[in-house]
Amino acid sequence: MRMTRAEARERNRRALLDAAFQVVSRDGYRARLDEIAERAGLTTGAIYSLFGSKNGLVVALVADYLRPYYEEIEQAVPAGLDLLEAVDAFARYYRRSCDAPDARSGLSLQITLLDMALHDPDLGAQLATSIRSQESHLIALFTGRSHNGSVVTSHQAQRLTTALRALFVGLSQGVPLGLAPGADEQYFADAARALASGMSLIDHDADAS
Structure with missing residues (x-):
């Protein structure tokens, strides 16, 4: 045909x-x-x-690589969980992804893209915009969940997502390099819960207004 x-x-x-x-x-x-x-x-x-352009291809590559990843997270973190339970489920999913067959090639791409962004600020800005648009899935995933007797706002979810991304990117780079001994699913979950429990989820923008 x-x-x-x-x-x-x-x-x-x-x-x-x-x-x-x-x-x-x-x-x-x-x-x-x-x-x-x-x-x-x-x-x-x-x-x-x-x-x-070449940059357009690279940006499309990143979006293509991340899209199924964020879709899978939505499946791994069901509705009905409170914030800490959702963070726990997200952490465990992230740790499992470190053992996936394509984990090393994904890490290689991640490090390579950082190097490319440092060499080309325009590409870096385009990549940041693309990644932030994908992370809106995560922000939506945490928004509206109960935490300490209140409901998480989208701004609070955004702050949490930024912190969790930094935590998980660092840990996931450490796992294959042998820099995170003992960092199993439980470790990821405990670290994520501690971060979410300990960080201020105060909506600073709302306080300032």
């Missing part, structure tokens, strides 16, 4: 994203568009047509 133009475009997009994951994870900011295109069986013109 003949492929429609939309189907062909999506197939080419998928091929370029898969090729970009391999090349960018290995070469970082030195990644060459001609090699990415060759691996995908396409031309560099297809990259510009679909993504606009």
Whole structure:
């Protein structure tokens, strides 16, 4: 059956994203568009047509990589849990992801993207915007949950999400490097609960107004 133009475009997009994951994870900011295109069986013109630029391709790559991850988190943290229970479930999911078959390639991509962002501030700003848009899923996941007799606001959930991301990124980098001995699911959950319990969830913006 003949492929429609939309189907062909999506197939080419998928091929370029898969090729970009391999090349960018290995070469970082030195990644060459001609090699990415060759691996995908396409031309560099297809990259510009679909993504606009090399930076556009990298930003799309990050969004593509993170999207299923955030969707899985929503499945791992069911409704009806209070805030600390939700944080516990999120922490355990995050720790399990450290043992996934693609965990090392994901860590390599994460470190490579940081290096690329440092070399190219414009790309860094685009990546930050893309990642923040994905993190809106997490903010929504924690918003409205009960905690200490009150309900978590979206601003409070945003502050918590920022802190949890810093905690988990650091721990997940330490696990494969041997810098987090004994950091099993329970450790991740205990650390996350302690952070959520101990940090001030006061809505500072509301206090200042």
